[in-house]
Amino acid sequence: AQTVTQSQPEMSVQEAETVTLSCTYDTSESDYYLFWYKQPPSRQMILVIRQEAYKQQNATENRFSVNFQKAAKSFSLKISDSQLGDAAMYFCAYRSPHNNAGNMLTFGGGTRLMVKP
Amino acid sequence: DAGVIQSPRHEVTEMGQEVTLRCKPISGHDYLFWYRQTMMRGLELLIYFNNNVPIDDSGMPEDRFSAKMPNASFSTLKIQPSEPRDSAVYFCASSLTTVSTDTQYFGPGTRLTVL
Numbered sequence: 001a002q003t004v005t006q007s008q009p010e011m012s013v014q015e016a017e018t019v020t021l022s023c024t025y026d027t028s029e030s031d032y033y034l035f036w037y038k039q040p041p042s043r044q045m046i047l048v049i050r051q052e053a054y055k056q057q058n059a060t061e062n063r064f065s066v067n068f069q070k071a072a073k074s075f076s077l078k079i080s081d082s083q084l085g086d087a088a089m090y091f092c093a094y095r096s097p098h099n100n101a102g103n104m105l106t107f108g109g110g111t112r113l114m115v116k117p
Numbered sequence: 118d119a120g121v122i123q124s125p126r127h128e129v130t131e132m133g134q135e136v137t138l139r140c141k142p143i144s145g146h147d148y149l150f151w152y153r154q155t156m157m158r159g160l161e162l163l164i165y166f167n168n169n170v171p172i173d174d175s176g177m178p179e180d181r182f183s184a185k186m187p188n189a190s191f192s193t194l195k196i197q198p199s200e201p202r203d204s205a206v207y208f209c210a211s212s213l214t215t216v217s218t219d220t221q222y223f224g225p226g227t228r229l230t231v232l
Contacts, residue, residue, distance in 0.1 A: 035220070043154075043206055045223035091160065104150075104173070105221060107160045 002027045004094050006108035013082045014116050020067075021077045021111050023092030031097050034068070034075045035105070039089040048090070051075065079113075087115045121224035123209050129230045135197040138227045141190055142211030150221065151184055151194050152208040160208075166192065199231045 003026045013019035025034070036048040051059045051068050058066050063083075067076045079086055092108040122141040130136055142149050150165040164174040169186045177184070181200070186192040196203055206228050210221040 037223075042225065043228070044225045045208060045210070047220055047222070050220055104162060104165065109159055 002029075002032075002094050002096065002106045004092055004106050004108035006090075006092055006111050008111045009109075010112045010114065012114045012116060013079070015082055015084060017082055018078060018080045019082055019113065021079075021090050021092075021113065023075045023077070023108055025073050025075065025092075025094050025106075025108075027073070027094065027096075029096060033095040033097065034066075035093040035095070036064070036066070036075075036077045037091045037093060037107075038086075039091065039110075040085075040087070045091070049077065082115050084115050084117060087113055089113075121209055121211055121222055123207075123224035123227050125227060126225060127228045127230075129232065130199055131232050132200055133198045134231075135195065136199045136203075136229060136231075138194040138207050138209075138229070140192045140194070140209030140224060142192070142209070143213075143222055144190065146211035146213045146222075147189075148212045148214060148221075149186060149192050150208075150210040150212075151192070152210065152223075153205045154208060154226070155205045163194070196229075199229075201231045204229055204231050 005024050032053045034051045038046045038048050049059050049061045049064050051066055058068050063080045065078045089110045089112050091110050093105040095105050124139045147168050151163040153161045153163055163176045164184045166186045184194045206226045208223050208226045210223045212221045
């Protein structure tokens with residue numbers, strides 16, 4: 001079974017600075033998908049960024065980028081130019097590509113990001 | 118598209134009462150998921166459907182929980198009878214499986230409080 005670990009329960013960043021959230025996972029599969037979701041105080045889960053394991057290039061979405069290290073099974077999220085609206089819980093998630101696993105996501109425990117003005 | 122729609126957004130009920138949570142997935146999506154989020158257990162997958170058929174309900178906590186998907190645009194999660202430990206935020210999510218994408222889109226959640 002796959003597991004996802006987020007070792008930082010809480011992180012803090014100054015507005016306009018850069019912060020990196022860590023995520024590691026355990027799997028025996030060679031192909032899979034990784035996601036970062038944001039959960040603001042409204043509780044809604046919002047997709048931030050998605051990475052396919054077969055792609056060597058790190059995914060980027062505006063101020064959000066990932067550092068995907070397949071051999072190390074590491075998938076960190078970098079937020080540049082942090083804004084007050086980035087304050088939220090961030091969840092790392094893993095999905096197997098196999099049909100018998102459906103589209104099931106395995107989530108990490110989350111990291112609470114605080115942004116200081 | 119309106120995204121995944123859930124109702125109600127908040128539900129407060131008394132122990133022993135029946136609770137029904139509703140979800141409308143994004144049109145055209147072939148997978149639907151029900152999750153529960155608590156402080157103690159984090160995000161848990163309860164059950165998921167593919168083309169309206171339940172595929173895996175191993176996450177459903179006990180027989181008091183049941184889920185249905187009578188058609189492609191509607192699903193319900195029912196708790197009968199409800200207990201205080203069922204208090205949580207319940208999320209519905211949907212996805213479309215294609216060769217190139219399978220991202221799950223979450224609804225806003227239903228915050229359930231059982232007194």
